[in-house]
Amino acid sequence: MTIIQKLIRHIRLLEIVGDLIRVRAEGVAFGDIAVVENIDGECSLAKVVDLDRDIVSLQVFSGGKGLSTDAKVNFLGRPLDVVYSxxxxxxxxxxxxxxxxxxxxxxxxxxxxxxxxxxxxxxxxxxxxxxxxxxxxxxxxxxxxxxxxxxxxxxxxxxxxxxxxxxxxxxxxxxxxxxxxxxxxxxxxxxxxxxxxxxxxxxxxxxxxxxxxxxxxxxxxxxxxxxxxxxxxxxxxxxxxxxxxxxxxxxxxxxxxxxxxxxxxxxxxxxxxxxxxxxxxxxxxxxxxxxxxxxxxxxxxxxxxxxxxxxxxxxxxxxxxxxxxxxxxxxxxxxxxxLKQHVVGKATREDHGQIMNTMIRFYSGAVEAKKKQAMAFELSLFDEKLLKYGHLFRERFMDTRVSLPVIEALDLCWLTLAECFEPKELLMKQNLIDTYYPKAALSKAEPQDAADKAA
The missing domain is CATH 3.40.50.12240 (Rossmann fold)
Structure with missing residues (x-):
């Protein structure tokens, strides 16, 4: 007689509580699978979910509805498994x-x-x-x-x-x-x-x-x-x-x-x-x-x-x-x-870390500007820029339907910043601005900088 054959037992149910049944058995392990055979011959799998000395509780996969205490339990002597190939x-x-x-x-x-x-x-x-x-x-x-x-x-x-x-x-x-x-x-x-x-x-x-x-x-x-x-x-x-x-x-x-x-x-x-x-x-x-x-x-x-x-x-x-x-x-x-610090700027582009911090910093300012607007406070010119930026940020990045590869998303971040702010307002590393700030926007910003200095 094999070990599996020794573990198979035909046991009458002691109790049925919802989908849970209890039987008296020995040599059963937690998590073992059993076959519950009802008096009409219908069978269902069950899993051992609790052991209290020789009282074994099993959760019936198909539920306890229709089960009789005269049903029999056949323990298979192994835990649940799944097909793998x-x-x-x-x-x-x-x-x-x-x-x-x-x-x-x-x-x-x-x-x-x-x-x-x-x-x-x-x-x-x-x-x-x-x-x-x-x-x-x-x-x-x-x-x-x-x-x-x-x-x-x-x-x-x-x-x-x-x-x-x-x-x-x-x-x-x-x-x-x-x-x-x-x-x-x-x-x-x-x-x-x-x-x-x-x-x-x-x-x-x-x-x-x-x-x-x-x-x-x-x-x-x-x-x-x-x-x-x-x-x-x-x-x-x-x-x-x-x-x-x-x-x-x-x-x-x-x-x-x-x-x-x-x-x-x-x-x-x-x-x-x-x-x-x-x-x-x-x-x-x-x-x-x-x-x-x-x-x-x-x-x-x-x-x-x-x-x-x-x-x-x-x-x-x-x-x-x-x-x-x-x-x-x-x-x-x-x-x-x-875990993002393990990949930001390492598995991604060098500007990722600065862009990430700058974009969130400006969006936080946009949220505050939105509150000021709702309470009818006077808005500064920079507040107006923040409100414009907040709208673009929600539309281009926060919407879960937006789909962009990470490099394209980084480029869109720079474009969004350029549409709302001048380079000096970004407070970012100058070498990153020189490399990634859109050249067309940069050329427009330079005359404005010269006018500011003259004033």
């Missing part, structure tokens, strides 16, 4: 790992375990390469760096899915791994169509849990996506970009599971291990020594636009910055990339 590129899977795109089954392809440990810090490389997204507010002001983990903080109704999809098909990554949690069908269809229309679907893998799918699959989607991404980075030397939406739906699913397990919540209904659960996923982001990299860009919706909510609050401690999406714009003041 070249054949998964261009495919869509559900949270249980089964294809849902109508393509061929993959029964003979090799499988890899899901939810392994994070990478040894010794095997990590200091981030030094930029992922160009062609979104100016990211590439210019808060660069996305390889191996970074960073969320998009937003609220319901904002175009965060549109932004995430654009980054997915515009970013210079080798492979895109998408993980959708609790998506309505329209959102799932939008992502798939966007990747297909922009010609990146052949190098994309999608793991999708729709709102109508079982709750437990929502918890498995990030683990499956990250397991595949890590394997591609380590074995195939790929630069992998992982897109996850929405991590708040993931956290809410954990909260529901905790309630079913009768655990005592910590803050606003969330369990005390929320930080650990989020960190164990985000820390999969890594630039592997001698191999590829995994970069994680996620969406975290803030209930009530409250950044102190447990999910965004814990996420902020784990990740390396955030992009704030407000009113369809990426907010330049709330957004932050803690």
């Amino acid at each position: 070249d054949n998964i590129l261009g495919r869509v899977f559900r949270g249980s790992g089964e294809p849902i795109d109508g393509g061929p089954a993959l029964p003979t392809d090799p499988r890899i375990p899901v939810g392994g440990p994070t990478v040894n810090p010794v095997m990590r490389v200091m981030p030094s390469r930029m992922i160009e997204t062609q979104v100016p507010m990211i590439d210019l002001f808060n660069c996305l760096v390889e191996s970074q983990k960073i969320p998009i903080f937003s609220i319901a109704g904002e175009p965060f899915n549109e932004l995430l999809a654009r980054i997915g098909f515009q970013a210079n990554a080798d492979v895109v791994v998408f993980g959708g949690m609790g998506l309505i069908f329209d959102d799932y269809h939008f992502f798939r169509t966007a990747f297909e229309e922009h010609g990146v679907f052949h190098r994309t893998v999608m793991f999708v849990n729709q709102a109508s799918d079982p709750l437990v699959e929502r918890l498995l989607v990030p683990d499956m996506a990250l397991a595949v991404a890590e394997k591609m980075a380590v074995e195939d030397n790929k630069r992998v970009l992982v897109l996850l939406t929405d991590m708040t739906a993931f956290a809410d699913a954990m909260k529901e599971l905790g309630v079913a397990q009768e655990r005592i919540p910590a803050v606003r209904g969330h369990m005390g291990d929320l930080y650990t659960q989020l960190a164990s996923r985000y820390e999969k982001a890594c630039d592997f020594k001698g191999a590829g990299s995994v970069t994680i860009l996620s969406v975290t919706t803030m209930p009530g636009d409250d950044v102190t909510h447990p999910v965004p609050d814990n996420t902020g401690y784990i990740t390396e910055g955030q992009f704030y999406l407000h009113d369809g714009f990426i907010d330049p003041f709330g957004s932050l990339s803690r």
Whole structure:
């Protein structure tokens, strides 16, 4: 008799609580997969989510509706795994790992375990390469760096899915791994169509849990996506970009599971291990020594636009910055990339650092000038320049629909500054002004300087 055969047991259910069932068993490990066979012969997968001596709690993938206490549980003696081969590129899977795109089954392809440990810090490389997204507010002001983990903080109704999809098909990554949690069908269809229309679907893998799918699959989607991404980075030397939406739906699913397990919540209904659960996923982001990299860009919706909510609050401690999406714009003041100093002016052009600081400094002045105008204060000539600049900055850079390569975006920054300010007002290094300030604008500014001196 093999080890697997010894681990298979036929056990009657002790209790059914929602999608959670409890049985009495021994020799079972946390995270093991089991097959639940109902009295009508219908079978469903389940995952061990809690152990209390010999009482085993399992989350049923298809839900507990219709289950009888006379159902039987067959433990398979192994954790959940997912298909991994070249054949998964261009495919869509559900949270249980089964294809849902109508393509061929993959029964003979090799499988890899899901939810392994994070990478040894010794095997990590200091981030030094930029992922160009062609979104100016990211590439210019808060660069996305390889191996970074960073969320998009937003609220319901904002175009965060549109932004995430654009980054997915515009970013210079080798492979895109998408993980959708609790998506309505329209959102799932939008992502798939966007990747297909922009010609990146052949190098994309999608793991999708729709709102109508079982709750437990929502918890498995990030683990499956990250397991595949890590394997591609380590074995195939790929630069992998992982897109996850929405991590708040993931956290809410954990909260529901905790309630079913009768655990005592910590803050606003969330369990005390929320930080650990989020960190164990985000820390999969890594630039592997001698191999590829995994970069994680996620969406975290803030209930009530409250950044102190447990999910965004814990996420902020784990990740390396955030992009704030407000009113369809990426907010330049709330957004932050803690790794941008590794690439600004090094992986990009020499003027990047000065342009970044100058543009934000002037936009801050434009916001203040806008307040003065709203309160009917008298505006100076320089205030008028700031107001003009603020309008151009929002239109040319802040709008998430704008798409520009980073060099073109830097040139547009200089053009925008030249349209609003004279060279002496920029307070930038003279050698950069001499090199990059538009020559036509510079020639117009010189007579004005001479007139000022004569006056």
